[in-house]
Amino acid sequence: MNPVNTKPYQLPPDAVWLITGCSSGIGRAVATLIAEQHPSHRLVATARDVSSLSYLPDNNPNILKLPLDVASPDSINSAFTAAISHFNHTLDIVVNNAGYSLSGDTESATEEETHREIETLFFGTARVATRSIEVMRQSPDKRGGIIFNISSLAGQVGLPGHAYYHAGKFAVEGWSESVAREVHPDWNINICIIEPSGVKTSFEGHSKAHMKPHPAYQSPDMPARKLEAYVQMGIKAGAAAGMLEPGEVAEAIYSVASKEEKVPLRLPLGPTAWKMIKAKLEAQLRELEEVKGVSAMGREL
Known part of the structure; x- marks a missing residue:
């Protein structure tokens, strides 16, 4: 099996970042981090509605604000054409964040x-990443880059009541590993x-559909209703305080990009997330051992 991310990555001091879904949440946090704390870097901030990017300055030559709808191939192509033209055919870091x-x-x-959910979560992510690879491998100085595909705990662990969201995120994970x-x-x-x-x-607003x-x-004894009740109890008890801030996710992304080490395939x-994914993988290993005899089909393992 081919290894992945084989070399330590060195973030250029003038790196070009392209971020989707910058109107709010993680995308906005990453865009703000680059614009405010790393002024030598260059930023392509995108959203379906460019007016939602008003928190970024208009007169900074290192910041380009563009409309981009990941569900539209034409919109993606237009945004990429404008971005690489503006920044000399260079693209170093892509944060593939748009979704709901x-x-x-x-x-x-x-x-x-x-269809709309899978179109946005999976095909939108795949389109942006594929276009990014094309630009990175043809960059003038061949310096490569990193594509951060934003999945979720939901890309590893399936819970009741979110089947198509899980389907989209599981698809992102399998596609990303293959590519x-x-x-x-x-x-x-x-x-x-x-x-x-x-x-x-x-996410609970325009980015969450029911x-x-x-x-x-x-x-009340249906699994999805039990999960909803459990979540609501946690919110009322203040357990939501354990949720991540968008800025924490942005800092983690920047840390991976800048630490000059090999980039992990999954983070x-x-x-x-860490505990639930670990528990899921351990359970899968136990289940794998339980079906070993059937899986072998009379052959030696």
Whole structure:
């Protein structure tokens, strides 16, 4: 199996960052971090509505604000064309952040809701990452780069009531791992899957969609209703204080990009994500051992 992210990465002092979904949350936090704390770096901040980027200055030559809708191939191509033209065909760091959650009873999901979710979470991420690889491998000085695909704890652990959100994030994870093994090591293009647990963002607003409730799933003893009750109890008890701040995620992303070490393929963020992913993997190993005899199909393992 081809190794991934084989060489230590060195962040250029004038690195060009392209970030999707900068209107709020993680995208906004990363954009703010670069603009305010690393002025020698150059920033391409994108959002579906450019007016949502008013928190960034208009008169800074190192900051370019562009409209970008990851569900539109034409929008992506236009944004990339403008970005690489503005910054001399250079792109070093991409934070592939745009997306929204879709939750509810899966039997109630409409074709339109499910297709829109996967279109944004998976195909949008794949389009931006693919275009980024093309630019990075053709950069004038061949300096490579990092593509941070923002997944989630939901890309590793499936919970009731979020089937299509999990499907999109699981797809991002599998796609990212495959492509990370596909690029040539000499290109020095690194892919890092970011897996945060709960983040204090405006996700509950325009970035969180709900499917229509299904009457067959409304009993309090249904798994999704139990999970919802547990989450609400935690919020009322103040457990939400353990959620990550968007700025913490931004700092972690910058740390990975700048520490001059090999880039991890996966990076869980937050104690909850680390512990739940570890528990899930340990359970999978136990289950794998339990089916060993059947899996061997009479052959030696």
